Amino acid sequence: MQVTETLNEGLKRGYSITVSAAELEAKVNEKLAEAQPEIEMKGFRKGKVPMPILKKQFGQRLLGESMQEAIDGAMNEHFEKSGDRPALQPEAKMTNEDWKEGDDVQVDMSYEALPEIPEVDLSGLKIEKMVVKADDASVDEALASLAETAQDFKDRKKGSKAKDGDQVVIDFVGKVDGEAFEGGSAEDYPLALGSNSFIPGFEDQLVGVKAGEEKAVEVKFPEEYGAENLAGKDAVFDVTVKAVKEPVAAEINDEMAQKFGAEDLDALKGQLRERLESEYTGAARAVMKRTVLDSLDDLVSFELPPTLVDAEAKQIAHQLWHEENPEVEGHDHPEVEPTEEHTKLAERRVRLGLLLAELGQKAEIEVTEAEMTQAIMNQARQYPGQERAFFDFVRQNAQMQQQMRAPIFEDKVIDHIAEGAQVTEKEVSKDELQKAVEELDEE
Known part of the structure; x- marks a missing residue:
């Protein structure tokens, strides 16, 4: 040979x-x-x-x-x-x-060929890590938001017209061809207007009604309606409006806390504080990660494989095109040509990807089976009732596994880099952290 x-x-x-x-x-x-x-x-x-x-x-x-x-x-x-x-x-x-x-x-x-990756002295990296504490004002704001979701309703002033979002308490009898049908009647039924819980068009016709008013609501059952004897049929509901109520936030007390599974209000506040600080920590880590990547990008320079850069630039251009044209779901559209900006971003991604892979390999960083299993389970929760099918699909699909393994590996390498760098913590406000996160999206 x-x-x-x-x-x-x-x-x-x-x-x-x-x-x-x-x-x-x-x-x-x-x-x-x-x-x-x-x-x-x-x-x-x-x-x-x-x-x-x-x-x-x-x-x-x-x-x-x-x-x-x-x-x-x-x-x-x-x-x-x-x-x-x-x-x-x-x-x-x-x-x-x-x-x-x-x-x-x-x-x-x-x-x-992949290029030779230069050595990087991680001890010379200086990284600032934002730290945000969940203060009482933030907890109170989160409580108020929860109270909105746990809203109650109170009677509007006598003679007030019902608005979208209000609750109307009604008696109704539904009829098809003048005959009442089974399951089409109720008394003292609380209906939130705009909830779309009734047949299309039903709730819209109750906007503007007053307590004590009677109204004939005319609707048409959908063709695919579950009950075959009603599917596609015209119907009339004789409605009597007994009350019109406006939404009000729930009172913030122990009773509201118990609705959310907490023992009392203090326990709910503690849970909210932990959740907020967890969110702040995640956001601060995203900012720190960008700082690490920016620092590495400034430190290293080496020749890049043109094919990898071209492929990455095309992928970036394609993804951004779909974000700008969300109505196009398929890929049967004209080819999207990468711009100079796309290519520049692709070069950064390829360079940092190769560098992180090299650093991870030298540090013998691996993604464990337990970490992969946890990642798959977390994503499987997005498919209620189909978790097992999703789990099996990923386990049988090497490409899908690689897509899920890559970000875990990258995060572990970032942690490794931070361990060897000079990290200083800086306590900032929630607003300062939010601004830093927004700047990430703008870049």
């Missing part, structure tokens, strides 16, 4: 690989010899079929396998000897297309 270098420009590499006919024949004979003891054929005892007959019967198929194995072996041997790491899957193409049995095999291989 012969490997000859044909290209060495920057990170681009090219090689010509020759696998001799003699090498191929030796591989075929080796495979036949391994299989011979288990082969049975009419006229011969098991394991006693002569080699020439085996070669005539199976030689062509084994020749193809041997050719692929020889080429793969040559490529692997080259990477082991050279120390090169291809940025993407190498391209390999057979050049003697008129090849016939007995000829040598000529293959051209090309790839872009």
